[in-house]
Amino acid sequence: MKSNPEAVAVLKKCERYFLQALTSISPPHVDVKRFLIAHSGGLDSQVLLALASQLLPASKLYVVHINHHLQGEASQWAEFSYRQAVSRSIRHTVMDVFPDDGSENAARDARYSAFEQIIQPGDWLLMGHHADDQAETILFRMLRGAGLLGLSGMAVTRPLGIGRLVRPLLMLSRVELEQAADFLELDYINDPSNQDIVYDRNFLRHKVLPSLKQRWPQVLERWQKNAELMAESHDLLETYLDTDLMLCVDSLGCFNLQAWEGFEPPKRRALLRHWIYRRTGHRINQNQLQVITVDVLQAKADANPVYQLGEYALRRFSGRLYLDLDGLAPLGSLRDEVPAGSEGVYDLGDATVHISAASVGLKTLSGVVIKRRKGGERCRPQGKKHSVSVKKLLQEAAIPPWYRANWPLLYVGDELVAVPSICICEGWYSEKSGFSVLWCSF
Numbered sequence: 001m002k003s004n005p006e007a008v009a010v011l012k013k014c015e016r017y018f019l020q021a022l023t024s025i026s027p028p029h030v031d032v033k034r035f036l037i038a039h040s041g042g043l044d045s046q047v048l049l050a051l052a053s054q055l056l057p058a059s060k061l062y063v064v065h066i067n068h069h070l071q072g073e074a075s076q077w078a079e080f081s082y083r084q085a086v087s088r089s090i091r092h093t094v095m096d097v098f099p100d101d102g103s104e105n106a107a108r109d110a111r112y113s114a115f116e117q118i119i120q121p122g123d124w125l126l127m128g129h130h131a132d133d134q135a136e137t138i139l140f141r142m143l144r145g146a147g148l149l150g151l152s153g154m155a156v157t158r159p160l161g162i163g164r165l166v167r168p169l170l171m172l173s174r175v176e177l178e179q180a181a182d183f184l185e186l187d188y189i190n191d192p193s194n195q196d197i198v199y200d201r202n203f204l205r206h207k208v209l210p211s212l213k214q215r216w217p218q219v220l221e222r223w224q225k226n227a228e229l230m231a232e233s234h235d236l237l238e239t240y241l242d243t244d245l246m247l248c249v250d251s252l253g254c255f256n257l258q259a260w261e262g263f264e265p266p267k268r269r270a271l272l273r274h275w276i277y278r279r280t281g282h283r284i285n286q287n288q289l290q291v292i293t294v295d296v297l298q299a300k301a302d303a304n305p306v307y308q309l310g311e312y313a314l315r316r317f318s319g320r321l322y323l324d325l326d327g328l329a330p331l332g333s334l335r336d337e338v339p340a341g342s343e344g345v346y347d348l349g350d351a352t353v354h355i356s357a358a359s360v361g362l363k364t365l366s367g368v369v370i371k372r373r374k375g376g377e378r379c380r381p382q383g384k385k386h387s388v389s390v391k392k393l394l395q396e397a398a399i400p401p402w403y404r405a406n407w408p409l410l411y412v413g414d415e416l417v418a419v420p421s422i423c424i425c426e427g428w429y430s431e432k433s434g435f436s437v438l439w440c441s442f
């Protein structure tokens with residue numbers, strides 16, 4: 001380890017920022033089960049590993065290297081990563097991925113899905129992105145066109161699968177990481193493809209950012225500040241949208257177009273995108289919004305438009321939008337019979353039935369079982385003179401056709417006692433105290 005006061009100060013700064021990033025996250029990092037260190041073997045991940053092994057309990061550390069099998073040296077890099085972990089007595093794993101093509105995007109997608117596979121609840125995956133990566137990301141997004149969220153850059157932390165991704169080096173520049181690596185005498189891999197300015201990111205890194213930094217030495221800090229302000233505005237906007245969204249989303253979780261049309265056009269666009277995000281986790285772009293507007297919202301009144309959004313299908317029916325996991329509608333691999341003898345939320349595989357105490361409703365839950373509709377069922381809704389088919393009840397309630405076939409029904413023995421979200425059957429209704437029975441799509 002070389003001793004020079006400037007280098008010592010940089011290393012101290014790296015340690016301080018690393019710990020500050022970790023302690024800014026809730027729940028606290030002391031409760032984390034495992035810290036998975038995403039380790040490519042490059043400069044940033046070597047500094048990340050060095051800091052983690054110095055500042056975090058060794059028993060919780062776990063190094064993860066992704067072998068993309070894209071370059072001749074790939075197995076040597078995996079070997080290098082292994083040696084780095086073993087020399088610090090840290091557990092190590094290599095995950096093999098085979099990206100769809102040789103592009104940066106395909107490699108990134110494959111890498112992140114591997115991380116999602118290995119991460120467990122209570123784990124944090126530490127990545128080595130730094131302030132120069134952040135500036136490149138923002139610049140790249142500006143060039144492609146982005147809104148508030150895109151210009152917020154990379155977050156210090158975000159959920160990843162069932163765990164959490166954390167970037168403890170995000171506030172440190174590449175030069176600082178180089179100084180720290182030099183001071184700690186760390187070897188690191190120089191991926192030759194990082195020099196090739198055919199790739200947009202490399203072009204920005206080698207040709208654009210150096211000129212900006214030369215002219216405006218504070219550019220990294222300023223862009224990071226901008227990114228934080230954008231992220232804050234975006235979070236605030238989402239809070240406001242959540243409030244308005246409650247006016248548009250009904251008890252079945254679908255989007256009521258009549259309520260939505262009461263808003264001004266910019267808010268309408270924001271609300272629709274926000275509903276889609278809350279329901280699916282997908283953030284749609286302007287082009288997708290335009291296609292949805294034309295193909296779904298403006299489709300003829302008697303059409304049954306469908307828009308495919310990843311694994312979800314967006315449908316319009318009777319003045320509402322529905323977003324369901326595709327393949328589960330029409331309903332196929334479902335739980336057909338679920339005992340429901342007490343209050344609670346019953347998972348049917350494609351949707352849930354919520355049973356809760358209410359001032360009026362189903363008089364008892366004793367012996368109640370939820371079964372799928374098979375067809376031909378009839379019941380006499382409470383307060384009506386005649387019995388009616390369940391098919392007709394579902395039609396009258398404007399339940400979309402793709403839900404009707406397997407609609408859950410509540411039975412006691414062979415007797416139909418309630419149709420969730422629709423009615424309680426005669427003889428099973430209590431005006432004193434009972435249970436409400438609601439169906440909800442996921």
Ligand SMILES: Nc1ncnc2c1ncn2[C@@H]1O[C@H](COP(=O)(O)OP(=O)(O)OP(=O)(O)O)[C@@H](O)[C@H]1O
Pocket residue numbers: 037038039040044045064065066067068108111126127128129133
């Ligand atoms: N092969 C790999 N194995 C494990 N982690 C990796 C690998 N490649 C990259 N990483 C992680 O990602 C961080 C950023 O790496 P790099 O800047 O090369 O990726 P990027 O493509 O710019 O980022 P992103 O993956 O977020 O788009 C590294 O510090 C490391 O934590």
